[in-house]
Amino acid sequence: MTNILNENYRNAKIFFDKAKKDYIYSGKKKYIDLSFASGTAILGHSSTIQTKIFKDFTKKNLSLFAPNKYTLDLLKTLKKFLPDHYTNIIFCNTGTEAVIKSLRISRAISDKKVIANVSGSWHGSVDQLLYMPKKNLLPRQISDGLNKDDKKNLIFIPYNNIIETKQILDKVKKKLACVIIEPIQGSLPNEISFNYLKFLHNYTKKNKIILVFDEMITGVRTGCKSVQEIYKLKPDISTFGKIFGGGMPIGFLALNNKISKKIKKRKLNIHFGGTFTSNPFTMYSSNETLKYIYKNKNKIFKKIEKYSKIFQESINDFCLKNELDIKVYRFQSMLRIIFTKDKINNRFQRDQLEKNKNLKIENFKNFLLQKKIYYPNNGIIFFSNQSSKENLNYLLKNFKIGLKKYFG
Ligand SMILES: Cc1ncc(COP(=O)(O)O)c(C=O)c1O
Structure with missing residues (x-):
């Protein structure tokens, strides 16, 4: 067996x-x-609607993995769901993959290694983030098989504690590749975090640190939008997935113009590919499902x-x-x-x-x-x-x- x-x-x-x-x-x-x-x-x-979408797609008999039209259709629809400060999308197959790539981009752009994660946030099966904060906020690994350097390059900041977070960030800000947060946490979903999110937003802007919002659960679910949109915050990179797939596995990143421009200007060679990336079934299912959700x-x-x-x-x-x-x-x-x-x-x-x-x-x-x-x-x-x-x-x-x- x-x-x-x-x-x-x-x-x-x-x-x-x-x-x-x-x-x-x-x-x-x-x-x-x-x-x-x-x-x-x-x-x-x-x-x-879901059954119809799946049925309709099978009629198209597509096993095409070359760049496909459905991805372009989806891109248009996504405009209705995402804040308009995003200028580029990177499609992936899972939320985990999107988070991994958000860290990769942050490190490539900043040329720095340290990631600040917010206690209580969950970001999927990402080696660099498979840690929980101990009482003193030092990372404790929650999986075997991780790279020791990842632990050294991770710091935790305490969710909803602005004073302590500022003290920690002030000490490490020069080494930071990014700050990543699940803005509304599945581990404690409520509305108390607005001030904290606003603080992180302003602090990272002021200190030119990349801010990543992981809106895997809250994307679409927040009244067809996302937490950042209702709170009027503008992270540099956001990761999305789950509902967006229309029943198929998905993850994607949205990048603002500043990040996109830096990648282009500095000719950074960051790897984004994958066999099932933007596969037509996911793209079609996502697009049709999102159109239905938007309409209703x-x-x-x-x-x-x-x-x-x-x-x-x-x-x-x-x-x-x-x-x-x-x-x-x-x-x-x-x-x-x-x-x-x-x-x-x-x-x-x-x-x-x-x-x-x-x-x-x-x-x-x-x-x-x-x-x-x-x-x-x-x-x-x-x-x-x-x-x-x-x-x-x-x-x-x-x-x-x-x-x-x-x-x-
Ligand atoms: C906030 C958040 N980020 C990332 C992930 C990882 O997504 P996936 O399971 O699609 O890899 C999850 C999954 O539960 C999640 O809730």
Whole structure:
């Protein structure tokens, strides 16, 4: 027997074979999905439009990997979704790849090595960033097989702590290739970070440091836009993916004019290629899906935000009344249950307070699974355009029973 070592398979108890609307199926058993493919399936599973797009594409019978027209079509559509300070796009196959390339560009342009990452941000399976901050913010590696130099070249700055972040950046700013941040973090989705983002934005501009926003989850999801657009911030490079793929794997970078010009002027030879890069299936699927989302944006975003808000408020009310040490955090349609109600500003504080509750959390998740509710592996809860009111009520009822049972 050959085993699959990927994390999501190592501990899997159930294997799914079908997905429709807000359900995922394992044989005849169906589960209400709260993951929606880590938030990518914003239109729900096997939506009519998605099925049509896939069908239409197969009629084109394209196995073409030479530069294709669909990429140009997508480029036009992307204008509606991205802030207009971006002048160049680099397509990749995953978010991880986009982040890797954003670091490569930053280092090539700045000729510097050190990367400042913000505590609590997640950027995928990127060797240079597979570290977590210890209490003193020194990086602790979270994977074996990493290069020791990467650790030396990484510093953490504390999310939502402007004073300490400034002190650290002041010391290392001359060595920095870039500052990278997941502006709204999946580990703590809420709106408290605006001042921090604004500070990072102004600091990096003033000190001519490249600022990278990783909007893998928030791209499109933030009302068809991105966090930077609603907060009126202009990072130099942004990385996107997930929903943008229209059901296919994708990642891409958007570069502002300053970065694009530097690459050109200095004739930098930075590698961006890949076999599946801009493959026509992804480009076509992405373009058609985005056009649909844009056309129906009011309806789609109104619905998923409404469901997310109801979920948050109803569970939080319940926890308050029953004195449960739990709080649901939310940024628009991105939700997370945090297993403490203490005030926390960052993931480190969250992990400290949740640490002793791991067994209870596991039992709670198993309880949900028995109730045929699929709780996301990464803890980030999403609704989709096909989530039903009936299922929302069922979810609320069973979450409350489970929370009281295991945390009451
Ligand atoms: C903010 C963020 N950046 C990067 C990634 C990596 O993307 P991918 O899994 O497509 O490689 C993720 C994935 O969860 C993410 O949430």
